[in-house]
Amino acid sequence: MNTLTKIALPVALTALPVMGLADEGPVAGVNASTDTVFILNSLLFLVGGFLVFFMAAGFAMLEAGLVRSKNVAMQLTKNMALFGLASIFYYLIGYNLMYPLGTWSVEGVLSGVWGPGILEAVGVTADAADDYGYASTGSDFFFQLMFCAATASIVSGTMAERVKLWPFLIFTVILTSVIYPWSASWKWGGGFLDAAGFLDFAGSTVVHSVGGWAALTGAIILGPRIGKYKDGRTVPMPGSNLTLATLGTFILWMGWFGFNGGSQLAMGTVGDVADVSRIFSNTNTAAAGGAIAALILTQIMYKKPDLTMVLNGALAGLVSITAEPLTPSLGMATIIGAVGGVIVVFAVPMLDKLKIDDVVGAIPVHLIAGIWGTLAVVLTNSDATIGAQLYGIVVVGAFTVVASTVVWFVIKMTMGLRVDEETEINGLDMAELGMEAYPEFTNG
Amino acid sequence: MNTLTKIALPVALTALPVMGLADEGPVAGVNASTDTVFILNSLLFLVGGFLVFFMAAGFAMLEAGLVRSKNVAMQLTKNMALFGLASIFYYLIGYNLMYPLGTWSVEGVLSGVWGPGILEAVGVTADAADDYGYASTGSDFFFQLMFCAATASIVSGTMAERVKLWPFLIFTVILTSVIYPWSASWKWGGGFLDAAGFLDFAGSTVVHSVGGWAALTGAIILGPRIGKYKDGRTVPMPGSNLTLATLGTFILWMGWFGFNGGSQLAMGTVGDVADVSRIFSNTNTAAAGGAIAALILTQIMYKKPDLTMVLNGALAGLVSITAEPLTPSLGMATIIGAVGGVIVVFAVPMLDKLKIDDVVGAIPVHLIAGIWGTLAVVLTNSDATIGAQLYGIVVVGAFTVVASTVVWFVIKMTMGLRVDEETEINGLDMAELGMEAYPEFTNG
Amino acid sequence: MNTLTKIALPVALTALPVMGLADEGPVAGVNASTDTVFILNSLLFLVGGFLVFFMAAGFAMLEAGLVRSKNVAMQLTKNMALFGLASIFYYLIGYNLMYPLGTWSVEGVLSGVWGPGILEAVGVTADAADDYGYASTGSDFFFQLMFCAATASIVSGTMAERVKLWPFLIFTVILTSVIYPWSASWKWGGGFLDAAGFLDFAGSTVVHSVGGWAALTGAIILGPRIGKYKDGRTVPMPGSNLTLATLGTFILWMGWFGFNGGSQLAMGTVGDVADVSRIFSNTNTAAAGGAIAALILTQIMYKKPDLTMVLNGALAGLVSITAEPLTPSLGMATIIGAVGGVIVVFAVPMLDKLKIDDVVGAIPVHLIAGIWGTLAVVLTNSDATIGAQLYGIVVVGAFTVVASTVVWFVIKMTMGLRVDEETEINGLDMAELGMEAYPEFTNG
Amino acid sequence: MKLIIATIKPFKLEEVREALTGIGVRGMMVTEIKGFGSQSGHTEIYRGAEYAVNFVPKVKLELVVPATMADQVVETITKTAQTGKIGDGKIFVLDVQQAVRVRTGETDADAI
Amino acid sequence: MKLIIATIKPFKLEEVREALTGIGVRGMMVTEIKGFGSQSGHTEIYRGAEYAVNFVPKVKLELVVPATMADQVVETITKTAQTGKIGDGKIFVLDVQQAVRVRTGETDADAI
Amino acid sequence: MKLIIATIKPFKLEEVREALTGIGVRGMMVTEIKGFGSQSGHTEIYRGAEYAVNFVPKVKLELVVPATMADQVVETITKTAQTGKIGDGKIFVLDVQQAVRVRTGETDADAI
Numbered sequence A, B, C: 001m002n003t004l005t006k007i008a009l010p011v012a013l014t015a016l017p018v019m020g021l022a023d024e025g026p027v028a029g030v031n032a033s034t035d036t037v038f039i040l041n042s043l044l045f046l047v048g049g050f051l052v053f054f055m056a057a058g059f060a061m062l063e064a065g066l067v068r069s070k071n072v073a074m075q076l077t078k079n080m081a082l083f084g085l086a087s088i089f090y091y092l093i094g095y096n097l098m099y100p101l102g103t104w105s106v107e108g109v110l111s112g113v114w115g116p117g118i119l120e121a122v123g124v125t126a127d128a129a130d131d132y133g134y135a136s137t138g139s140d141f142f143f144q145l146m147f148c149a150a151t152a153s154i155v156s157g158t159m160a161e162r163v164k165l166w167p168f169l170i171f172t173v174i175l176t177s178v179i180y181p182w183s184a185s186w187k188w189g190g191g192f193l194d195a196a197g198f199l200d201f202a203g204s205t206v207v208h209s210v211g212g213w214a215a216l217t218g219a220i221i222l223g224p225r226i227g228k229y230k231d232g233r234t235v236p237m238p239g240s241n242l243t244l245a246t247l248g249t250f251i252l253w254m255g256w257f258g259f260n261g262g263s264q265l266a267m268g269t270v271g272d273v274a275d276v277s278r279i280f281s282n283t284n285t286a287a288a289g290g291a292i293a294a295l296i297l298t299q300i301m302y303k304k305p306d307l308t309m310v311l312n313g314a315l316a317g318l319v320s321i322t323a324e325p326l327t328p329s330l331g332m333a334t335i336i337g338a339v340g341g342v343i344v345v346f347a348v349p350m351l352d353k354l355k356i357d358d359v360v361g362a363i364p365v366h367l368i369a370g371i372w373g374t375l376a377v378v379l380t381n382s383d384a385t386i387g388a389q390l391y392g393i394v395v396v397g398a399f400t401v402v403a404s405t406v407v408w409f410v411i412k413m414t415m416g417l418r419v420d421e422e423t424e425i426n427g428l429d430m431a432e433l434g435m436e437a438y439p440e441f442t443n444g
Numbered sequence D, E, F: 001m002k003l004i005i006a007t008i009k010p011f012k013l014e015e016v017r018e019a020l021t022g023i024g025v026r027g028m029m030v031t032e033i034k035g036f037g038s039q040s041g042h043t044e045i046y047r048g049a050e051y052a053v054n055f056v057p058k059v060k061l062e063l064v065v066p067a068t069m070a071d072q073v074v075e076t077i078t079k080t081a082q083t084g085k086i087g088d089g090k091i092f093v094l095d096v097q098q099a100v101r102v103r104t105g106e107t108d109a110d111a112i
Ligand SMILES: Nc1ncnc2c1ncn2[C@@H]1O[C@H](COP(=O)(O)OP(=O)(O)O)[C@@H](O)[C@H]1O
Pocket: D007, D034, D035, D036, D037, D038, D039, D040, D056, D058, D085, D086, D087, D088, D089, D090, F026, F027, F028, F029, F062, F063, F064, F065, F101, F102, F103, F112
């Protein structure tokens, strides 16, 4: 029964016997046993991991809903394929590149561990566990892999409706095997950014901005969709299914509890589980702040609320709180998220002014709100310095832009990046896949 | 391996060594340590909480699928916005209004704690924890917030396709900051209904009926959709997408495991986790009973099964078991759920006879099945009395009806509640949002 | 913060105080307490269980997306109804038929326990628990029930667009109350297949092949859809909504973490949780392998990738790893899954050659990949013998084929299995349900 | 025989159909279309970008009737579909040379 | 030239198209429509409320052919689309003044 | 008056509409159709099975204009919709006996 969930212990106990605890023996100690800590930490990774996994479905629905139906099947193919490739290549190269565990080939800059990730033996024992005092390697691998895949998902939305399938997938391979893990190692692998005091709890910069920067460079090199910008005006190309876009947003929102909550990386102590609880609450309220801010702002600016902006606003709120979901109060978390929502409302048309065609708004959501979130850490975390935060943002940004640009250009030169005009006009589904997402509906 | 999951311990042990437990040391004590209990209780709230969160997506899909496509984008906007507002206002006012923890301004009637909810400090220690013997405040807040949002979601479906966006959202704010938390405090805050022996485990009355009563008063004050009732006949207005309505139902079904299971409020003892297991099983079988009852009944009554009734039936089964998901046997739980399914099949046309236009069937599902479920507690829980149950139903119902009526009327008088005729005919999407959910499909 | 998740204990500790653990007391023992083990094992079942539950939504979306829109509402009705019936009949008969706990009426062949499943009492105590050393009965029931429902879901997809509702549901009742539980008892109930050394960790054969065999016999007895095979050619009948088919695949993928991970059946020791972690990782990489293999293969064979094959490929990868998700390395798991993906690409057209009309590809995915997965156990598990694996495959296959054939025929003779030609041509939705999934879209 | 093509506001369809049945029309073809006309052209905003909505959802009726019945049909549609607000629609009348009922092969008058 | 408008049962579309190609028709326009006719009017129940299904899904073909070919086209459609069951559809023939092929600007006979 | 039926490539719709407005056309009906013609017939593969794509998405315009304006309209459409690639579409012109504006009951010239 739901009564008095907040009441103090004694009361709680008097309430419990009803539930048959009357004849329980004395409590065995205070802290959780070492095994229990190991199990609970691993469990956090596993639960957080499947939640972040589900974000792949969220990205797929969001993007499928925001592209025109003639490109939906292709967008779905890209999302399925990129997740599969991320899973394989993060395993083959990325994981050890990201977590050198102190073994560097260039101290703090480049991992010294090469080759595929290896898990603990079946039925490993305490003494044989890689890190008995902490958590199982498999759970950590599972959790970290999902972050890598999320980074790749960010890129596909921006470049939708015009990028060729295979060139895009090749970029994904390099992003997930090298670009993301390498830059991530500087912070989460204990590299020089970590040493420099750069703070990024769950990855506003390490994950979202990296995806955002890669998307930005890609969008610029790829150019806008045909007809998107006509004699100075921006021509809207409404998404084909806002219901699925909304579903995708809700799924991403849920996944984010795993994304940020799991990034506490431990649940085996009172302090840790209380922190995970704070993070869940802050993550939710930041998303709410972002959605409501976008709702009100579009109502004021355009006299009508814009659902797609509300969706982007919620996501921007989530990205904004990702760099520091623990230390803010609920109120501050709401504000940090709301600022993210505001950013989106202004950044989306701004990008259009610059003729940068971002089909789903991934750049405002993941890159710009990601930068904001990374800076916002200083508001609530005394360990953070604006200098260190800027340093991290710039270093990661510069690296990602340069690396992505090189890769995009090499691909463009060699195999070409963009479908031909007729294919783009008729839709990628018919031309590149020979398959329509909605074959029965008569669309133009 | 899946063998013999039910066999007794010894057998299990002989089976286990395979999994490398051979060399484990002796077990440390019997009960879980205090820390472990705290962690496990909090974990139940967190997992239950994200499951209930996902119900927001379920409501959104169910409602988007059951309205006509010209109103889908608006319905999605309402669902996103109401969740955002519920998150913010439950934090600002609702949480402390609902859980006075014994500090009443009017004993057992009105909380004495005002202002926003406050979580435990970062990395809180055992001694500093608000309730070390129980669970983290953040996890409790997260879990309870989701119940508040669910209440608001119930209303949006009934009033779809004709209510204005902002007036509806203003009602949502008052519902989530005052009406729901205040009435809930009488039971779950340890108020006078709790003292009176009224039992409502997970909220058939406290949550679902409150949403249902608010929806009922709203539907009456708002009036039916244009053309819904023509010279005595009810004119069906088929939902635009039953696939999404079905998806929404499955999502709600899953979320309900968190809704009811989490309401056990503890998982740190053998008895508690066994109870949570009972609840999961009973919740599932009640939904099954409701769905199958509606399936068979519509087949018999109409010669053809009605999918939308089956969906409503499953949900009615869930609402019916919510007041007492623990004490019934699996068989009894199935029957309680089945009765819920029967209720829906009869209540839906009955409401139409009364010219009460409930677009998605929320009133039969949440209100009427909610009352049934609350009464059904006496069937299996000896602590329940029909008197106390009726008392709770009437008190909560009367309060919600009066409060909602006042709010609806004030809104109606001041800013108006309903869109103009032309807007309603052309669809709220074009007129109020200037945005269509399916812009490419040529709908009438 | 996310730093150094893989580092060794000492470092971790130095990092932890930040999170307020500084003043924690000494650790209470090494192993988890008996209660804690019981709780954690039960928790694994509950979390695994709701994940597998969600697979019902995945199947519903996959199938709704792959049938033509004139049959979507019927397909949804079947999926909702079969889950409800599975829940009820597995409870009434199946559960005890599947888990005799050593009480056989025919030793190792037929359970001696009849009647509905019974859970532990409310608030059960350690001494009263059915299996204190293991887990709560309710959690086990909940978990096992979901496997039974999954088996039934497999059948509905293959027979879509032409089978009558009620005859199909009657088959479902017999499948879920007798055929599945009975055959499953031979392995997971500790019957003769288990004794014979047949290994099937999470059910490539016990669950997926059983569903697949039932679907195969059904498809043959039912015959192909009108116009599917015309003068030697296969006429494609494209699915109406590939977005929902993709969503369904992602949902199934996520559910599979519960399906395979939960089948470890224990999480209360370091070894168990580390194994669950291995299983999560292997399950994910096998799905990735299957998806990518199908992607590349269709590109090579048809010059264009086939999204529906990629979806089937991911699922085939999941089925392939299900018989042994624990012992393979990540690399081997990827390969096992990839082979599953290859199987699908060849098996789908092969079935068409044989004029066996499998609407969603369930036979290649669940049956053929299931056989492959069962054989693949010998690659990584030294306890497995090719002989025992073949023995299990043949015994389960023969039994399911014979049993299903009998049931299908009896139904065909008595009430008929297939809708009349006109109904099939106009779509089952209008004729059998009088309800369309997308009433507003003008489809042919 | 005459082919009468009428484009009306979607919500008027049912009413018009009933009215036509009332005067003895036994069949028609209905198509969902987008209409462009004086009603069109208001501007909307999508993701911060203004655009003109040029097409309005309409329904198109096509029915073939005996010449003698044409005027009455046109009248009935005009009366029933009229709201007086811009965008009510148009009616066009064309000559039809021949009509055939597929089921029976009957032609012309017997076909409709 | 003649414009031939035919409304048939959707599942007959492919067959009719093949038959027409067989007699040398090189193009047509196909529209999904809702048909109202004698076939219509059976009642369904939705959420407990009875309602009449007045519109049946149909497919409409429009093709322009040389006058000389019209009769053969009408015949072919009639033959192929016929099931003998109510609702098979109708065929209407109208005069066409002019035809143009957009790609080339060719007119009339050369355009179709 | 003339009824001008034009089927064009969907992506040309906006351009054609603008061009027509330019020459004073004040309204039209637009329908999404599937076109069959010389452009059709390339084969695709779905789940391993080959099949011919016989229908291509097109847009159909129907507009009624004063006889005097017909040629100019046909010209304008031809010019604007032309890509020179196969599948550009067709234009057909038919006689219209009568036109009515539902809102006002105005007829013929005043109606369009
Ligand atoms: N010249 C025309 N030819 C064909 N259809 C037309 C023409 N003019 C208008 N229509 C159709 O009639 C509808 C209503 O016309 P409109 O000018 O918007 O309002 P009104 O008929 O009240 O003046 C348009 O949406 C279009 O579908």
